[in-house]
Amino acid sequence: MTITLDFVKGHGTGNDFVLFTDPDGSINLTPQQIAWICDRHFGVGADGLIRAVRSRSLDAGAASLAQDPAAEWFMDYWNADGSLSEMCGNGVRVYSHYLLTEGLATCEAGETLVIGTRAGVKDVQRNRTGYQVDMGRWKLDGSEPLVRARNLDIARPALGINVGNPHAVVALSHLDELQGLDLGYEPILDPPAPEGANVEFVVPEEPLISDGVGQIRMRVHERGSGETLSCGTGAVAAALAIRHWAGAGAPNHWRVDVPGGRVGVRMFPTEEGEHVSLSGPAELTFRGTLTLPF
Numbered sequence: 180m181t182i183t184l185d186f187v188k189g190h191g192t193g194n195d196f197v198l199f200t201d202p203d204g205s206i207n208l209t210p211q212q213i214a215w216i217c218d219r220h221f222g223v224g225a226d227g228l229i230r231a232v233r234s235r236s237l238d239a240g241a242a243s244l245a246q247d248p249a250a251e252w253f254m255d256y257w258n259a260d261g262s263l264s265e266m267c268g269n270g271v272r273v274y275s276h277y278l279l280t281e282g283l284a285t286c287e288a289g290e291t292l293v294i295g296t297r298a299g300v301k302d303v304q305r306n307r308t309g310y311q312v313d314m315g316r317w318k319l320d321g322s323e324p325l326v327r328a329r330n331l332d333i334a335r336p337a338l339g340i341n342v343g344n345p346h347a348v349v350a351l352s353h354l355d356e357l358q359g360l361d362l363g364y365e366p367i368l369d370p371p372a373p374e375g376a377n378v379e380f381v382v383p384e385e386p387l388i389s390d391g392v393g394q395i396r397m398r399v400h401e402r403g404s405g406e407t408l409s410c411g412t413g414a415v416a417a418a419l420a421i422r423h424w425a426g427a428g429a430p431n432h433w434r435v436d437v438p439g440g441r442v443g444v445r446m447f448p449t450e451e452g453e454h455v456s457l458s459g460p461a462e463l464t465f466r467g468t469l470t471l472p473f
């Protein structure tokens with residue numbers, strides 16, 4: 180059977196996605212088909228693919244609806260190599276923008292759009308820079324692997340953080356080191372992360388704290404996608420790691436510069452414990468129709 184899809188291309192700070200709507204969950208693409216769509220030479224090209232599916236149409240959506248019945252739409256997120264990920268921070272903003280633009284959902288200023296994901300429901304609000312997402316609870320995953328990367332002289336210690344998906348954050352001291360990294364090669368973790376990991380390399384900006392806001396710069400190698408221009412969950416993990424290392428008195432508001440732009444991260448208390456939010460832009464760039472060759 181030939182599959183033809185109407186899609187929209189979008190990005191958040193250069194982290195780009197192919198999005199399409201499948202309300203009833205009837206279009207089940209294989210990992211090979213997803214990898215073809217995301218291929219920049221043979222397909223459309225993207226860091227990931229997002230299927231807009233009603234939570235009630237997907238087994239994974241049942242947990243979202245149980246958590247919050249307002250989670251009508253589920254973000255079914257896949258990496259560029261066709262592997263599944265639990266969460267995508269830039270993806271949630273772009274997905275929210277897609278739902279609103281396509282008329283599939285509404286969210287006036289001050290209202291909350293609730294999105295189902297494999298990492299729990301996410302509350303999204305429009306703000307000055309685009310969208311702010313409450314990413315929910317986070318945790319140190321207990322790992323401190325050594326990370327080797329191409330052009331890094333020696334293995335560096337990393338901090339394992341889970342923000343719905345797994346991350347390993349490495350602090351570098353100089354911008355030269357960050358710029359010199361060759362992330363065309365996947366960093367090697369010792370010991371390896373059981374489910375794989377997104378790896379962030381971070382340097383402090385000068386000064387590290389300005390007007391009470393922490394400032395860092397990072398590059399990322401994403402699990403299943405390679406180096407990308409931005410990673411929302413990675414920015415969140417990076418800010419949390421640097422605050423952890425900075426110790427008492429470190430700020431709860433961070434600006435994170437990535438090759439594709441800037442995102443904001445805030446940590447704030449809630450009744451169930453500390454949450455962390457991600458804010459930044461979301462843009463839709465073009466629409467088209469694709470026919471899968473297999």
Ligand SMILES: N[C@@H](CCC[C@H](N)C(=O)O)C(=O)O
Nearest residue numbers: 264267268269344410411412
């Ligand atoms: N780009 C994303 C993260 C996408 C998922 C990641 N590659 C994984 O496998 O966990 C983001 O903006 O958070």
